[in-house]
């Protein structure tokens with residue numbers, strides 16, 4: 001990408017209130033059938049326009065067509081029963097009622113490919129598409145069939161690879177896998193988490209990213225963060241192996257987190273999406289705050305490998321706050337571009 005410091009978001013953006021109840025995870029749709037399909041496309045156009053107007057360089061669908069970043073993908077697979085739900089502890093942190101794996105998992109047809117084609121038709125800007133990572137999928141389910149997190153992850157990796165290849169063919173420039181579970185299950189990440197992720201990107205020619213964050217700004221996550229102490233060193237556990245992996249870009253939570261910025265040194269050589277917008281607060285960052293985070297990150301990432309971004313998805317925020325934050329991201333990035341070119 002020729003442009004210095006291309007901006008993007010981690011993934012989800014708020015939905016319009018006519019599509020789904022705002023500021024809520026797993027918010028139910030307000031329409032159904034053909035009206036819902038049309039409304040999702042309208043929302044996708046709108047989120048694209050808002051990103052463009054805010055000066056975002058790498059745009060996305062803002063996840064307007066999905067209820068949730070993990071379950072919507074899983075819903076389209078065979079072998080998973082959404083009626084027969086079980087309560088599990090997600091990310092070892094909060095209980096949720098989740099679907100059950102009851103048989104061999106498979107993908108009968110593409111999940112997001114039509115949406116990606118639609119997005120591609122609407123813009124000439126580079127587009128990024130998010131998929132859940134294999135480990136995070138496993139961690140958002142009850143498995144009564146394989147009875148092995150690793151086995152199920154390999155199955156999901158194969159399915160994700162099928163989807164990713166078709167997204168690439170639809171013109172997606174960057175495919176991102178969301179792996180917040182990488183911040184929790186370090187042994188598994190090193191044993192099979194990164195290996196299954198590499199299986200998911202096998203044969204892809206487009207760029208690939210992994211997003212590792214401390215989660216949406218919901219209470220279970222902010223409470224968890226309070227227990228993590230004065231320095232968050234979770235990234236240290238997985239970065240050495242990630243640095244050796246075939247993934248091109250690593251997307252991280254940086255602003256207002258207690259992650260020591262120098263940990264980024266451990267993935268030297270990778271492109272880094274630096275989270276410079278906090279998604280757990282309604283306070284809109286000043287451009288100078290954003291610039292401050294990017295300036296610090298530049299000590300550990302080459303300028304041509306730094307991608308300013310948000311800490312995580314913005315679904316739980318109001319549209320107005322999200323809009324302000326996107327503008328702050330662009331304005332803060334502009335300050336650093338100026339500094340780098342003068």
Ligand SMILES: [Zn+2]
Nearest residue numbers: 213215312313
């Ligand atoms: Zn995230």
